[in-house]
Amino acid sequence: MSNHQNPPAKVPRDKANDYSAEIAAARRSFVEQQTGAALNHVGHYSFDPGVLPGNIENFAGVAQVPIGIAGPLRINGEHARGDFYIPMATTEGTLVASYNRGMRLLSECGGVKTTVVEQHMQRSPVFMFEDALAARVFGEWIETHLDAIRAVAEATTRVGKLQYIGQYALGNLRYLRFNYSTGDAAGQNMVGKATLAACQWIQSEHPDHPNFILSGNIDTDKKHSQINTLLTRGKRVVAEIVLKDSVLKPLMGVTGKQLFHARQISQAGAFMAGSSNNAAHSANGITALFIATGQDVANVAESHAAITYCQLLDNGDYYWSITLTSLICATYGGGTGLATQRECLEMLGCYGQGGADKFAEICAATVLAGETSLSSAILAGDWVSSHDQLGRNRP
Template sequence: MGTNGTPPIKSTPSDELSEERRERLIRGIAEGELPLHRLPGDLSADEAASIRREALERRTETETDGLDSYSFDAETVSGNNCENLIGTAQVPMGAVGPLPIDGDHVQEEVYVPLATTEGALIASVNRGCAALREAGSATVHVEDVGMTRAPVFRTSGIEETRALLDWIEEHEEEIRDRVETTSEYLELLELRTHSVGTTVFVRFRFSTGDAMGMNMVTLACDQVIQELIPPATGVDCVSLSGNYCIDKKPAAVNAQEGRGKRIFAEVELSESVLREALKTTAADLSEVQYRKNLLGSAAAGS
């Protein structure tokens, strides 16, 4: 029986979703009898998304116009990237350029797509591209610092903490071999430990190829936790992420050591380029940098 005594909706595979069955599913969600994630598995991802949209429209008395306009493969997206799929949100996209680049892998003019709803943003960036063109080009270099994940472990005391630190140091190659089997694009660059009494952080730093790689490194760390470190040492893993990674927030460890990709860019702008393209002078630009970016940031603690 359902949560309120109603019969559960059964899955009956069919080539075409009948209007009667579709209505029962929509009504089940709209009336709170059927969770969004419990639609029958024989529905296509597109059918499930459509049912969720209509059910939410009824339950919330809102409209979902436009969410059904998408070009991606719903089966792939709902299975890997987005649960309870109902559609997509569209963001206007513009282009800036051409932007002259002199880098390790690109020595040409490129165009850059930008998705935004912030008026004047693209025009402002395009003005910067014009300044770079007049200056000749920008020299750029990208350094792969590596993506990090730092599980946190709990020990029974400082003696077990010391034993865990020693074990990790002695078995670094075994750990490396284990995590690198999880993806052909993954390379362990560094394994660093940091302890605070009975708390031990193990900070993994990986090269992840062209991917940002957060999911990749998380899966790798999860495997080494499930199969190696706690089983071999007897310590408990409290969390797959101990916040020493550190993700999605400013932190001193990232400022000092970097995380992800570090990008260097250099260009020399003449007085004429500053005046004609950016409508300013070197002196005015320098003062804004000092008073706003340096003093203002220091005053704000950012």
């Protein structure tokens, strides 16, 4: 008797057209045969699978995430100005209600001021040498040839611009952190292509023809890092407001003085924990917006990093700001052009070229709304009761 086992069955593919309703149905049927799970809801969607090349492989259906609308949120930004209704895709009960309450507070206090203060996207190759001296001399060579390197990198892209190259020495290694502007795209693939061309030119032109690895991991792609908190990855966006004490108490049940006292305590707690974020829950609002608008949701790993800075003013009002140090978002390319995602961006007036800074400001304003609501609920004793009322769907 043979002990040979049959190889596992492969997911069906169609070499002629792998993005059709027919091949998607064949994959669902395959999964049902292999696992016994019915995919009735997964198979219901409203767009032509032919639009998906470049977004997914082995397409079989959709994951439907409920979208709630919060707002209006009044924003007084450079790019986002007016009252906005915010699409939030989530399965967490109380989330939309909490952000909605925060948006009411911010709007009744005159609206959120938002500013994009800096933006870069990185790729960080590392070059290898015989010793530290050769690596240092190489760094000097990079500085003197920066214009040529910039020309080679920018020849690969229509919109990407090489801003500067940071350098970091470690042993016989030289890490180069290429910093680009990327227009309305998030730009990770764009800067990867540009940096590869630049590194190949450097390797060819430098007398030592040094070996390199395209990513030395100090770009920290899809990972939080202190270097990105300090130097910015994606967009650095500030949302700020003066909360009027006369509005805080009746609407949120707390005073500016109470919020400031709680801020001192939570600041110390975040420091003790070594947290990447001294705020409350910026990942909640960012993730809900990212899912709704077709962002690369894994970028929440970096985008959630935030710094809250507050002041208790002499009249009892409360200045509250939050700085998102590494917000990676796009309004063009990636998943932003898909059916429901495009509709949500159009709801915000952000779809397409020219919308990325506006969308970044909306993200920051939304995060600030969530911060004010949750922080107030914890102080006022509403946090647990709200989740009990709105966040339970179990019998």
